[in-house]
Amino acid sequence: MAVPQKAASPTAKSTCTGAEAVMRSLVAEGVETIFGYPGGAIMPIYDALYDFNHKVNHILVRHEQGATHAAEGYARASGKVGVVFATSGPGATNLITGLADALMDSVPMVCVVGQVSSGLLGTDAFQEANIMSVCAAVTKWNYQVTDADEVADAMAKAFYVARSGKPGPVVIEVTKDAQFAELKKPFRYTPVTQLPYYRTDSGFTRKNLQDAATLLNEAQRPLILAGNGVGIAGAETALLQLAEKTETPVACTLHGLSCISTSHTLYVGMLGMHGNYAPNLLTNQADVLLAVGMRFDDRVTGNLNFYAKQAKVIHIEIDPSELNKIVKADVPLLGDALAILEELTPLLNTNSHPMWLNEFAKLDAQEEEKVRRNALYPNKEKLTMPEVIQVLGEQTSGEAMVIADVGQHQMMAARYYPFRKRKSYFTSGGLGTMGFALPAALGAKTGAPDREIVAVIGDGCFQMTIQELATIAQYKVPVKVMVLNNNFLGMVRQWQNMFFDGRYSFVKMENPDFTEISKAFGIQALRVEKREDLPGAVQQMLQSEGPFLLNVLVENEENVFPMMPTGAAVDGMLLE
Amino acid sequence: MQTLKIYTENKIGVLEKVTTVFTRNRVNIMTLNLRANALQELSLISVSADISQELAQKVIPQLKRIIEVADAKLKEGSKL
Structure with a gap:
């Protein structure tokens, strides 16, 4: 069957519907890919998408949860904001797991979801769910648009919130009547660069930086804990420069992995429950911990009562609510990891810590013998x-x-x-x-x-x-x-x-x-x-x-070692 | 008993975002008052709760993390 062609490009029209405003906002943001799944309450937006198909690549997933994870993968691999379309009710509730996932892992995502017409809100209409309430706990920000003239501003704010500060997921819900309605004012998309009450400023001072530098310059047993924030900030090179100048070993959290090559002499392994033996044990021997873009997750710290009590902690973190949440920071450095590392490194002395590095090597040899050799060259x-x-x-x-x-x-x-x-x-x-x-x-x-x-x-x-x-x-x-x-x-x-x-x-x-x-x-x-x-x-x-x-x-009953059992301290890791 | 003063944009759904922070930290609210200012641009939400010093220090930054929240603090006179 021949597909009917629409006569004019919507951008050439003087009028614009709320649905078209969604698409024009996405184009203005430079969005190239959308992962989505249509349904009743988002049909006007999908109809507008039909005209924008040459500008925006839409991938039809098979379940809305898949759209959120695909958007997460897209965002993390490309550094851009992942975009999702879903319909109201079950379409939107199917996003919840992916939203919670993106919130926890700081992934920038904008989800545009349909909603029943505003006159039907609160009536238990077909495919109506209270997405405003449901999403409040699993998004960085969510907003319901009931007026077509609000679309552009809401979308601009959504992208800014999603990608700025600590990135996260945003849901913009657009009622069906707002999608159909013509804008009363001409469409105008103004990117948002700041909001009245939302702060993404750095909160560190020269004194903080100098305090951090003094601790690091005097440290005998410093250890860098590199987390998700290193990659998000694009601070890999800056971190490496700091580590190499001061000869400080680098351990990575699960999300920090690959911010430094595993073949680098200063890379000492992964932190956490199934991480490497040396960095976990020696967390409790270090005199200074430089935590970069990581949040002391319970899988990393083990039993907090016995976590790094001997160490001074410098915590570089962009989210103020993460500072002192789990581990008290002796020197908190609030802000973007790249900006802070670039200011911190010049204040540091060239240093070397051969004895300290050797301790990592000795423990790593134990892990090699007791765990890795058998795992990699099994008699099975x-x-x-x-x-x-x-x-x-x-x-x-x-x-x-x-x-x-x-x-x-x-x-x-x-x-x-x-x-x-x-x-x-x-x-x-x-x-x-x-x-x-x-x-x-x-x-x-x-x-x-x-x-x-x-x-x-x-x-x-x-x-x-x-x-x-x-x-x-x-x-x-x-x-x-x-x-x-x-x-x-x-x-x-x-x-x-x-x-x-x-x-x-x-x-x-x-x-x-x-x-x-x-x-x-x-x-x-x-x-x-x-x-x-x-x-x-x-x-x-x-x-x-x-x-x-x-x-x-593969082997049916293989166990992962080393392992930090629940309740154990980082130095209570089991090798077998 | 402590009283927290939370200044927010006066928008639909913001109160729920604020109370969600108390819920997930298992803080039982004893009194709650919301009042919009004369221009109705900002609301002041006052929340009284039996909350420890440690928990208040965790809850306040989480309240401030809400995009519509302008400020959150302990009311003067509330002892920490």
């Missing part, structure tokens, strides 16, 4: 997750962008992938959303088409957003999907194994054949089980032109 018939990640690392020269889901495979990918390039490990860290990785990988590839994107996914996670294989197939997004399939909810099983007397309560999964499922979606797939077949299979995946799924059958 079945493949282990670490050896799969190692092969992936070798074949991608450590230059892929790894999008990990949530669970054992997430920790294994974080621990064993040799990150050589920046912005190369994205996962759902704060909320721990299973099902994040498949749509996030699709979004990441859209946002960074020149990067090799590999999603590392567990069999449990995969089945939470598996329908996005259809999106990947429809748009031929060449992402590589590696399912580490152990027929278990592995991390829950590990905890039941270690802390619940091995009582395996509902963690065994009888999975469908993922290889056949993938092929049915139109995506090439391969199953690999034997060690000798693994390198060839990974190579085939990486060399395929389109999307590819590699179903890797």
